[in-house]
């Protein structure tokens with residue numbers, strides 16, 4: 174099977190590049206740790222914040238109501254989302270710039286196998302990153318969740334990681350060199366952070382902004398995460414959001430196999 | 438049927454004309470050399486024949502098949518070595534060769550990989566990461582990847598640039614051996630000693646095919662200067678390098694007693710190529 178030939182080559186490459194592997198594992202660990210430091214500082218600081226003076230008659234300005242619990246998991250999800258996307262996009266673009274993509278195609282590999290192979294290859298890395306990040310968050314922030322919730326949490330982050338890998342593959346098909354990936358980064362980050370529930374709940378946004386947020390997969394991952402944080406939730410309510418994430422994976426797989434160019 | 442038939446092939450990059458109305462045929466079991474200055478369009482032509490580029494005009498047939506329409510059939514039969522290394526730096530030489538061999542479903546792959554490693558003299562470094570290889574060694578790995586599945590047609594883009602003389606000679610011996618077995622080799626080069634070893638060569642400049650011929654015929658397009666000394670006087674005759682022209686000139690001179698020195702100097706391939714590509718012909 175071509176997919177597995179490519180996937181195993183991708184894994185051997187990851188194994189061969191220990192530094193890269195270390196960075197992609199240590200990176201999220203450090204970011205989550207920094208978030209913990211940030212929240213501890215915020216918790217200590219919040220009561221002491223000076224009142225911001227306002228004109229008489231105006232309502233007082235409230236500090237943003239970000240609580241650790243409502244922020245940390247969406248933030249962790251975002252970290253995974255972003256890293257998987259960038260890593261995968263850059264590595265696939267490198268195949269193009271280094272000529273190995275062309276060589277693969279002329280050697281008889283099919284486009285769908287290349288995309289599938291990359292996805293399967295990064296399954297491993299994405300799974301590892303998801304496990305590590307979920308474990309670290311639960312431990313650092315002492316979240317008390319049931320076993321089912323932990324499993325569902327892991328599942329959503331893992332699916333999100335795969336969506337991100339697919340997005341990376343999809344975007345890379347438009348890029349001729351690494352530089353072409355960079356403009357997509359703010360395009361992905363900014364709406365994802367502001368409009369999908371990492372900072373504010375999307376239902377507080379104007380309709381148009383909420384609509385844009387709905388185009389980003391992080392929105393559906395956050396829906397699930399928010400539910401899981403509630404003391405009680407019904408599993409059936411989560412199913413549509415899980416299905417949408419799966420839908421993203423399939424749609425991106427299909428789109429990428431269409432947009433990947435075989436010839437110049 | 439020719440192994441490769443190219444008819445009126447043109448390729449543009451935007452407005453830039455990289456190939457213009459190229460027409461040529463390559464006989465099966467021969468070594469065909471592609472020469473021309475940097476930017477002449479050699480790589481573009483090789484990619485277009487190998488099916489990595491879509492031409493704007495004209496047609497290409499490889500073993501009777503269209504490289505774009507019958508790509509799956511053709512890809513089993515061709516080996517392609519790009520001009521740049523095009524290898525995975527983080528895995529070993531062996532893993533690279535095995536990877537491309539697997540794509541081609543090579544039977545008894547492990548044995549083939551061992552053989553090709555032996556041929557390219559990479560056995561000692563087989564398990565080292567390609568990233569740390571020297572330029573010439575990467576070329577060898579790349580060549581090995583193109584050969585591992587015993588293709589019927591080989592497209593080689595400057596295969597021996599940066600390869601040391603010893604391995605270069607061995608590589609060309611192998612090319613001749615393969616050609617004798619019926620493999621067609623389409624190779625680009627800047628090296629004149631390699632051009633001499635081709636059955637036919639084509640000269641390309643700014644995307645235009647200037648000449649296609651055997652190296653001997655190309656040589657005969659040059660000029661020969663015959664210098665002789667007669668009674669202490671030096672006389673030079675400039676004639677064409679065609680075999681019969683030299684013969685005629687010598688017959689004309691005869692073996693006169695008072696000629697005490699004759700020096701015959703013909704243009705070499707490089708000089709002729711330069712005059713062709715610089716439009717002096």
Ligand SMILES: Nc1ncnc2c1ncn2[C@@H]1O[C@H](COP(=O)(O)OP(=O)(O)OP(=O)(O)O)[C@@H](O)[C@H]1O
Pocket residue numbers: 437450453455473474475476477478479480481482520
């Ligand atoms: N993708 C591309 N986009 C635009 N122009 C290109 C592209 N690829 C090649 N060219 C142009 O086409 C011309 C022919 O390039 P090509 O690589 O075929 O030359 P070459 O004969 O192989 O040269 P060299 O001896 O340096 O390898 C060059 O002028 C080059 O700039």
Ligand SMILES: [Mg+2]
Pocket residue numbers: 479480481520594
């Ligand atoms: Mg070239």
